[in-house]
Each structure stands twice: as C-alpha cells, then as structure tokens.
Amino acid sequence: MLWTLTGIAALVLTVTLGARTSTRVAENRIAGARAGWHAEGCAAMVRARADSALVASEHPARVWLNLDSLLTSSGVRDGCTLQVRAHGATADINRLGEAQLRSLLGALGRSRAWRDSLTDAILDWRDPDGAVRAHGAEAEWYDAAVRPRPRNAPFASTREIALVRGAEAAGLDSVLGADSGRVLLTRAPVAALVAIDGIDEELARAIVAARVRGDTVGIDAVAATVSPWSGAAFLRNRLDVMRRVTNTPERWAVVVRSTQPVAEWAGVIKLTLARHNTRAAVVEWRRR
The missing domain is CATH 1.10.40.60 (EpsJ-like)
Incomplete structure (x- = not known):
C-alpha cells in the first residue's frame, strides 16, 4: 500500500511540474510576441517621426544630418529604447x-x-x-x-x-563597421579617417577639430590649414579621397529595443533609413 501511495505521489508531482513548465513556456512565448509587437510599433513611430520632420522642415538636409539627435531627444514610446548610428561614422572593414x-x-x-x-x-x-x-x-x-x-x-x-x-x-565598433558607404566627415573619428589614403593623422585631427568648433567641414579648406607635407599628401590623393568621403549620412541604422522583461532577442527591430528627397525611406526592416 505504501509503495502504491508513493508511486501515485511521484506521478502527481511529475504531472504538476510538467504542467508548470508548459505554462511557463507558453507565458514566455506570449510575452515574447507582445515585446515583438511593441518593438514593431516603436519602429513604425521612428520612421514616421523621421518622415514628418523632413517633410515639415524648410531645411531637410539639416534635419537628415542630425537625425539621431531628433529621434533620441524627442522620445518614441514608453517601453522602448533607441540606438541610432549614421552609416559612414566608422571605416568599412x-x-x-x-x-x-x-x-x-x-x-x-x-x-x-x-x-x-x-x-x-x-x-x-x-x-x-x-x-x-x-x-x-x-x-x-x-x-x-x-x-x-x-x-x-x-x-x-x-x-x-x-x-x-x-x-x-x-x-573596435566605434571605428570599424561593415557598412558599404562612404566615410562621414561630420562623424568619423580620427582612426577611421586615417584609414583613407591621403588623410594622415594631422589632417584627420584638423577635421575633427573643425567640426568640434561647429565649422562646416570642407576638406579642401581644412587641408589648407595643415602643414605643407600633410597638405601635399592630401593633394596627391585628392580624387580618391573625395570619392570615399561625404558630409551627409547616406543611411541611418536604428535599433529599437522593447524594454519589456522578456528574452533579449524577443523585442529587437533593426531598420535602416535612407533619404529620398524630403522623405525617409525604409531600406531594411528586420527582427534581430
């Protein structure tokens, strides 16, 4: 009789634990789905905010240049965080x-x-x-x-x-990336700039100093202020340098994360925005 009761108790315990495990799995799936939907909504709001700001502005190029500040300062939606990075802010590995x-x-x-x-x-x-x-x-x-x-x-x-x-x-993610775009003079650090033939460390530091002062970063004008040997190196490679740099972000990469307490992967959306005249076009949208 005792063995029978023990067996029944063990079976009940096993069934109970199995039911609890199944319940937790189901709850996690539901929470993950909700986090994903929440992140999708946040990402849609990011795109809409960028688009409306470009359309409404008399200077859309200025809005596009500082899109990260616009998106992160204005907030998106409760329960989401943003990471915004300009393509070209790092050198392409x-x-x-x-x-x-x-x-x-x-x-x-x-x-x-x-x-x-x-x-x-x-x-x-x-x-x-x-x-x-x-x-x-x-x-x-x-x-x-x-x-x-x-x-x-x-x-x-x-x-x-x-x-x-x-x-x-x-x-290294602050200086190296896997983007295919040109290097962004208004954002790239010294290390990323010196990876371009024709830009030595002196010229790279002068470019960074110019943008810190708030000056327009015209590379020809900046090159005229450096030493003769640094300027000569730039002039020898000027055509190649001009092909590889830009003052305007070609694209913006935005990572939207839901802060709901679920698995890290559940609520993460990556979208890439490109400017088309006065509109923000989505060229990539995927769940990470």
Whole structure:
C-alpha cells in the first residue's frame, strides 16, 4: 500500500511540474510576441517621426544630418529604447587593405605588436584561404580556443568583428563597421579617417577639430590649414579621397529595443533609413 501511495505521489508531482513548465513556456512565448509587437510599433513611430520632420522642415538636409539627435531627444514610446548610428561614422572593414588597417589600428595608440597581430587576424578572418599570416590566426587557432571559425569571406555585420582573435574587448565598433558607404566627415573619428589614403593623422585631427568648433567641414579648406607635407599628401590623393568621403549620412541604422522583461532577442527591430528627397525611406526592416 505504501509503495502504491508513493508511486501515485511521484506521478502527481511529475504531472504538476510538467504542467508548470508548459505554462511557463507558453507565458514566455506570449510575452515574447507582445515585446515583438511593441518593438514593431516603436519602429513604425521612428520612421514616421523621421518622415514628418523632413517633410515639415524648410531645411531637410539639416534635419537628415542630425537625425539621431531628433529621434533620441524627442522620445518614441514608453517601453522602448533607441540606438541610432549614421552609416559612414566608422571605416568599412571589408574595404580596408593591409596598410589602411595598420594605419587605423595604429591611430588607437596601442602597441605595435597589438596592431600587427590584430591586422593579420582580421585579414585571415576575411581572406578566402586557410594560410596563416605571420601574426594571424586561422581555423586551427579558433578550434583550439573553442571559438567560431573564420568566415574566410567579407564580414557580414559589425558584431562579427568581435569574434576575431584580439578584437574581443578592443572596442573596435566605434571605428570599424561593415557598412558599404562612404566615410562621414561630420562623424568619423580620427582612426577611421586615417584609414583613407591621403588623410594622415594631422589632417584627420584638423577635421575633427573643425567640426568640434561647429565649422562646416570642407576638406579642401581644412587641408589648407595643415602643414605643407600633410597638405601635399592630401593633394596627391585628392580624387580618391573625395570619392570615399561625404558630409551627409547616406543611411541611418536604428535599433529599437522593447524594454519589456522578456528574452533579449524577443523585442529587437533593426531598420535602416535612407533619404529620398524630403522623405525617409525604409531600406531594411528586420527582427534581430
């Protein structure tokens, strides 16, 4: 009799625990769906706010130039947070050659050994072969470290950069990205600017100083204020520099997060906005 009662009690406990687990799973799914819907609503409001501001303004170019300030200062909706970033505020990691990568990393003020090691590791991650560079790392190193193997192709996103050996805690997302656009003179830091042939550190710092003062960043005018050798380097490469830089964001990337207490992935929307005359066009909209 005792064994029978014990068995019945164990069965009841198992059924109860299973029911509770199923209930929690269902509740999490419902909460995740609600967070996703909430983030979708916030993202729609972001697009509408950008669009209406451009249409209403007599100076839509000025609105577009400072769209991040407009969106983050005006608020969107309770329960959502925004991250707004201009394309071109960083250098495109997929377009940089070895010398340009070394210039960019060298401008961060770290050691030469760190610069050389990370340069080779980035190139090994991106190039199509499995040959290891002098200071680099290929699949064997990542396997030993139990980490994802190199893509051996262009970086698919900015977040992927942190997977490269040596880039884990380097904070490179402020200077490197996976955008395909031109470098934005009104936003890019010194390290991103020196990755352009023809812009040395002196000219890059003069560009940043001009925008801090609130001056219009005309690169020809700024280049006229630097030393003769810095100016000469710019003039030798001027045509290429002009093709690779811009004063106006080509696109804005906006990440909208619902702050409802669910799984981190549940309520995150990424949209990319491009300006079409006086309208804000959505060129990408996806749930992350």
